Amino acid sequence: MKFNYKVIPVGGLKLPKILLAMKLTIVIIVATLSAVSANTYSQMVTIREKNISIENVLSLIEKQTNYHFLYDKRDISKAGTINVDVKNVSVELVLTNCFKDKPLTYKVFQSTNTIVIKSLDNLNTELSPPKDIIIKGTVSDSRGLTLPGVSIKIKGTMVGVSTDIDGKYSISVPNANAILVFSSIGFNSQEITVGDRSSVDVKMTEELTSLTEIVVTALGIKKEAKRLGYATATVNAQQISENRTVNFMSGLVGKMPGVNITPMGTGPAGSSKIRIRGQSSFGAQNSPLIVVNGVPINNTTFGVNGDFGGQGAVVSTDGGDGLSSINPDDIESMTVLKGGAAAALYGSRAQNGVVMITTKSGTANKGLGVDYNSNYTSDTPLDFTDLQYEYGQGEFGVRPTTPNPTSGVWSFGEKFQPGMTQVLYDGVTAPYEPVTDRIKKFYQVGSTLTNTVSVSNGGANGGFNLSLANMDNSSIQPNSKFNRKTINLGFNQKISQKLSVSGNIAYSSEKNTNPVVVGGQDNSTPVVIYTLSNSMPFDLLSSKRFDANGDEFVWSRFRNRTNPYMSSYNRFENIKRDRVFGNITAKYNFTDWLYLQGRIGQDYFSRDRDFNDPTGRASNSAAPAGFVNGRYTQEVLRSRELNSDFLLGASKSFKNGFAFDATVGGNQRYSSFDRNSVTVQDFVVRNLYTVANGRVKDPFYDLSEVKINSLYAAAELSYKSYLYLNLTARNDWFSTLSPANRSILYPSANASFIFSEAFEGMPKWLSFGKIRVGYSQVGSDNSVGPYANSLFYGVNNNLFPNPSGAAQPVGSIPSGAVPNANLKPSRVEESELGLETKFFGNRLGFEVTYYNKITNDQILASQISDASGFTSSVINVGQSRNTGIELMLSGTPILNKNFRWETNFNFAQNATEVLDLGEGVTEIVSGGAAGSNSIRQTVGQSLNGLYATAYLRDAQGRQVFDTNNGRPLRAPQALLIGTTIPKYVGGIFNSFNFKGVSLSGLIDFKLGHYLGSQTNFNLYRHGLHRSTLVGRETNLVTGVGVNQQGGPNTVATPLQTFYETVNTSSIREEFAHNAGFWKLRQITMGYDFTKMLPSRLFIKGLRLSAVANNVAILKKWVPNIDPEMANSVSDNQEGLENTGLPTSRSIGFNLNVRF
Amino acid sequence: MKKITLYTILFLSTICLLPSCDKGFEETNTNKTLPIALDPAFLMNNAIIGSSAPAETMIFELAIVQQVITPFGGVLGGGNYNQDNKVRNQGVWVRYYQTVIKSLSAVINETATTKTGAPDRSNLYQSARIMRAYAFMVLTDTYGDVPYFQAGKGFSENISVPVYDSQEAIYKDIIKELESASAALNPAKPINTSDVLYGGDIAQWKAFGYSLMLRAGMRLSKVDPTLAQQTVAKAVAGGVIQANSGSAVVRHTSLYQNAVNGLLNGSEANNYFLAKPFTDFLFAKSDPRLRSMSVRYVGAASGPQQSPSRADFTPSVQRGMPMGFDNGTIVAKAKLDGLASFYDYSQLDRFRLGRIDAPMFLVTNAQTKLLLAEARVRGWVTTGSTAADLYADAIRANMAEMAVFSPASAIASADIETFVTANPLSVGNEIKEINEQYWVATLLNGPETFANLRRSGFPALTPNPYQGRDVTPFVRKLTYPDSEYAINKTNLNAAITKQGGDKLDTRVWWDK
Secondary structure, X not given: OOOOOOOOOOOOOOOHHHHHHOOOOOOHHHHHHHHHOOOOOOOEEEEEEEEEEHHHHHHHHHHHOOOEEEOOHXXXXXXXXXXXXXXXXXXXXXXXXXXXOOOEEEEEEHHHOEEEEEEOOOOOOOOOOOOOEEEEEEEEEOOOOEOOOOXXXXXXXXXXXXXXXXXXXXXXXXXXXXXXXXXXXXXXXXXXXXXOOOEOOEEEOEOOOOOOOEEEOHHHOEEXXXXXXXXXXXXXXXXXXXXXXXXXXXXXXXXXXXXXXXXXXXXXXXXXXXXXXXXXXXXXXXXXXXXXOOEEOOOOOOOEOOOOOOOOOOOOEOOOOHHHHOOHHHEEEEEXXXXXXXXXXXHHHHHHOEEEEEEOOOOOOOOOEEEEEEEXXXXXXXXXXXXXXXXXXXXXXXXXXXXXXXXXXXXXXXXXXXXXXXXXXXXXEEXXXXXXXXXXXXXXXXXXXXXXXXXXXXXXXXXXXXXXEXXXXXXXXXOOEEEEEEEEEEEEEEOOOOEXXXXXXXXXXXXXXXXXXXXXXXXXXXXXXXXXXXXXXXXXXXHOOEOXXXXXXXXXXXXXXXXXXXXXXXXXXXXXXXXXXXXXXXXXXXXXXXXXXXXXXEEEEEEEEEEEEOOOOOOOOOOOOOOEEEEEEEEEEEXXXXXXXXXXXXXXXXXXXXXXXXXXXXEEEEEEEEEEEEEEEEEOXXXXXXXXXXEEEEEEEEEEEEEEEEEEEEEEEEEOOOEEEEEEEEEEEEOOOOOOOOEEEEEEEEEEEOHHHHOOOOOOOEEEEEEEEEEEEEEEOOOOOOOOOOOOOEEOOOOEEOOOOOEEOOEEOOOOEEOOOOOOOEEEEEEEEEEXXXXXXXXXXXXXXXXXXXEEOOEEEEEOOHHHOOOEEXXXXXXXXXXXXXXXXXXXXXXXXXXXXXXXXXXXEXXXXXXXXXXXXXXXXXXXOOOOEEEEEEOOOOOXXXXXXXXXXXXXXXXXXXXXXXXXXEOOOOEEEEEOOOOEEEEEEEEEEEOOEEEEEEEEEEEOOEEEEHHHHHHHHOOOOHHHHOOOOOOEEOOOOEEOOOOEOOOOEEHHHHHHHHHHOOOOHHHEEXXXXXXXXXXXXXXXXXXXXXXXXXXOEEEEEEEEEEEEEEEEOOOOOOOOOOOEOOOOOOOEEOOOOOOEEEEEEEEEEEO | OHHHHHHHHHHHHHHHOHHHHHOOHHHHOOOOOOOOOOOHHHHHHHHHHHOOOOHHHHXXXXXXXXXXXXXXXXXXXXXXXXXXXXXXXXXXXXXXXXXXXXXXXXXXXXXXOOOOOOOOOHHHHHHHHXXXXXXXXXXXXXXXXXXXXOXXXXXXXOOOOOOEEOHXXXXXXXXXXXXXXXXXXXXXXXXXXXXXXXXXXXXXXXXXXXXXXXXXXXHOOOOOHHHHHHHXXXXXXXXXXXXXXXXXXXXXXXXXXXXXXXXXXXXXXXXXXXXXXXXXXXXHOOOOHHHHHEEEEOOOOOHHHOOHHHEEOOHHHOOOEOOOOOOOHXXXXXXXXXXXXXXXOOEXXXXXXXXXXXXXXXXXXXXXXXXXXXXXXXXXXXXXXXHHHHHHHHHHHHHHHHHHHOHHHOXXXXXXXXXXXXXXXXXXXXXXHHHHHHHHHOOOOHHHHHHHHHHHOOOOOOOOOOOOOOOOOOOOOOOOOHHHHHHOHHHHHHHHHXXXXXXXXXXXXXXX
């Protein structure tokens, strides 16, 4: 794939024809293709000047094109002045004209956009710099990758060259004392004296933290990081693609301060949950807005308790989210805009922050490149159970001894003794012995293989990047798979001097086969695997799946605990999503200070899904005579998110050091979602899951549409290069709200002051120092659904007979929520203050941000008494506060030729408080069940309080037991355990590089929050929990405490009854745990083999890394599970642990080859 | 510069269109798939279907009255163990408030006044009031004081935490409502033919209204005999249900299934049994209904062995499961009883009375006649048939009802007459015998069986002897749902204080 860049000979005068052909009306695809052949001249110049010096002509050309000139001023000054009158002509035409009567000639070096001008006087026939001493060499980066485009100049002259695509250069220098200056953006400049060498190879070192770091901010506007008055976090492409997870966000846990990412315990295609600076509202979804290449995409979560309410035979599987479609290899950079100030220009949906993803689109002048990346990981399920293996299956202290026992999930049996047997199923005698390693016995080793090939090219006027990728994942859940194919095309093209077009289009085809059912019992493997008795042989469970009729063999009287092999192999679910998203941007520069940009972006997908509830599953209701039971659902949904916006921008700088940069713009967002589904119940023909074969057919259709129109303006005022003031204002109109309330205007202001540049005489060790302050407001309709303003009726699918048998319609009020026609937008106010400093030549960095965020007029569905007829009410009350500190400490303790050690510590503290819930209201229940574990918002407390039903205690704190039967009693009111939102989130990252071998590791932590563990509750009531060993010898338990009269409790209760009381009396205090943890999250080891490759090989670069993800839990407080085994993306379910798929450790490799 | 001016003008003219920034939003925010108005008659149908008892009555009521029990605890623990079950105590509450009261509130709001030019819906309005009285009787009988006057007004009046009303106030209003609504039903006015209860038959609605009023009156026999007597008199004067065809019944279908029987045919198919006090009572009297209701899978050693080939309906073969055992202790007891396992005890036949589409009787001819007979015995009604005749007719009516479930449940007329002749109402034992029959005649309508057992004290069952019971005496009410403890705390606490606790043995007002 080697691509030779050849110098185009002077005088390619056949080109004007091509120029003529290139009109502004050129279609984008043609433009893209032309980028491939960008060796041709296509940069046009317009100059109308009289008596202008050649030097000024050159400088005008430099302004209008990508070209730059290398020349000796003395040669040029000899040429005097000329008159120029050209319009839209090529550079070489201009030059040819200008030099017609002058002693000058030129040569174009296309690969570097460099034009060398020489005087004819001292030209020795050949058109090239004087051939005094030729120095050749290769420039590479610290990892040995060759660097194209590095500028090499002879110090003190204008003479210079650039490296070619292979990093090679050749330059003539006048003598051995010449000093070559190597420079490139992002690298430290180097000066090397030529001496007597003929070859100078240079290794460029990366600038530790580039002060000219460019950040993609709201609306895709690129800004220097130093100008920003708010906090951002960035992750580079390698971090995203090297040590990855299927949903790439999950791999970024612990890497960005203040960004709390929770991977879901739901299998490969599952969602990721992202929360920035805590959560701003009491509502269920506080996800940030996801923006790809400047345009929001749909991030609907098909996860458990996500955005999407199921229909028909509801099963809770995690069908992923909007980020599931993105191939990490396509990401060029990712920036998280954390605060409201950053997000003010994205409006309502940005109140929880914005994740800005920029995908690759080709870089100008980079030439052709082919990149191949392969990533393989193997996923091993992790077992954190520590169960009792002393007493086996059975109830009331008796092991199964007769056929068809139903104690499958109870371990209240007999003490294991050598030689004991048990009778299972229809009379199978099996050894009565512990069956350990349940997780490993059932779950398998999963794997993920991703292959990506991308081709990019960059010419003088633009470039493109096209990638094709395939990802195959097999889950640890047997028979569960995920495949994703993606095609991503990004391009940018300068059509004329003033008009440029860029765009990208991504297509993904995702096929999710049999995602694991979580959060319930029926058809779900996790609950069963975690609760089945400790002497149940897995081989029997598998071989005795069906009885003689082909129905599920009843193995537990909890028939909802479906045989896990049936759940894996007899239940099916197919989800197919085809998605296309992308946008096209056209930018027109009226002058060098004024531009207009128009952009249109769409994200469209259709999602087909079908799934069954298998016939014969034991907890399914019997079908009427002549039918077999079971259910089947087919569903098709379509989602469209369309954003059109325009932006008019102007910037101007003044001689006195002031500059301004102003934009005004508007956006129209339209999103629609519609869905057809049909569920059938009971079948005529067994094992035929079709709609036609069903007895009862329930069709369903819904449609929702939302529009938001917005106008906004932003201005940046700066003084010199150290004082910046940014102001924004935005007005949104929401279609979901009433005409009187639908408009909201909100401003933001922020400033940054770079004190290290403002004053003379700052100490040398201070490399950079900046203070920033910001205030912002964001208005939102809190994603209140459309049509929330009125009450709707439903007409049932099926009729009901009147006494004479005539079928009659049945109607209902389907919504459990009382509608509210007077909702007004909520408003988040956020202030932030930050300090960014760098010391000792950027070897030490320290950043701190303090924020205070207040959310007013929240829109939420508050649970209300169902005696009202409804279960919730959509109300517009409440005020909550998030305050926090984000810290980042980074340093390079060791840096020498062979060894480099970089370390980074990030930490975020977030404190929340419910300030107000409306008049007379001190508490609302926002999630969970009031009678077990609930999530409540209580005035004066942290958001998301976990309340657990508690044991009754007397005034002295002693536990009270029932005087009659000795069972634990329940307190009348639930107990506040603590918030379910982590108070402290952070990570420690270290990376070492020794002679090209890199090793990095990430430890992360989340602390200060609580969870209510349903898994431990089940383990306890089924006799698997170690705590239930108390009382086993006598099969009686006497609780330690007092009776209802205050005397000591002396009543012994049968063991199983005692431990099952937590269920019948619904007591959950016992299972509320600290949810904090420290994890060794990632280890990556890599080596770049590039420098070992023979120089003539077609492979230009090769890097291999070994990766490990979710390596180990260093510290946790909850027994038996990984505290991250959450499976619900809803904030109203956060902390309500309900047995997800076990977490897994991934180990694998990443191979990157460049051609 | 010309171009700049042009574009600036263009841009400014866009800005000038600002007033249209929400153009078309009304259209966008219009729900295109659900109506904002619906004939209230269809909501009425939803309320009628919803009035059928919920599945949880199997866990509490049917076990408390010792008719159908399971030895299993955990999620199934409740009446069988004389224990509370905080997970399943809200069945009646949820079903009646969230479905029945919710729908009826909308019907009543829509039909209370006839809008000008709109058709007269007063008969629909009156029948909705009767259904509402039925639902509130179930609610207050089950829990005691409940939200009544402010209930169901979440939308219409934005009341999200309704206050609790005393059962006394509720009953007095229910009686007024029933009297007024039954009287106001008018066959001359338009009728509601889509009605799934009576097909719009006003006479039958009237009889249903007055029969319910009779039931409400009799409910107060202990606490306020005077009001009870007055109410009963008015109800009888209005005209109660006379024939089985007038019974109020939800005719479940395979699409709208019977929730109680859903449990019997689903995950708990093998686990529910007829209770020994009930089978013994029927067997002792050679009651032919035992054959209609019961089945025993003789020799079944496990759930899967409850196969049709083992099914035996013979009354003498039936063995009810004794009260007071759990799935641990029942194993030995079954052995002692000479059975293959506890799966060998008799069950309510899930292919006949326990059919998934079996009708649910709300108020029947038989029940009404039994209540009338008691009123006659008490001297509150002095005209019409004698107590003995009413008693005999009630038994006949209930036995005839068996045919509705399945041809295999039907009882031959000769057998009915044999029973009736052999079991006349015996002098001195009238109240006992009448209420024993009421116990049988309300089988599967758990809330009603439970209420009448508490009121009458008959049959004189032995309190559940289960070792680990929460309360020693009979259960007198169900505890309030946990959701109310969390959401409607203040109002609930006031009600609990007034009633003297929220325990299984707390007595409701009419049960003092």
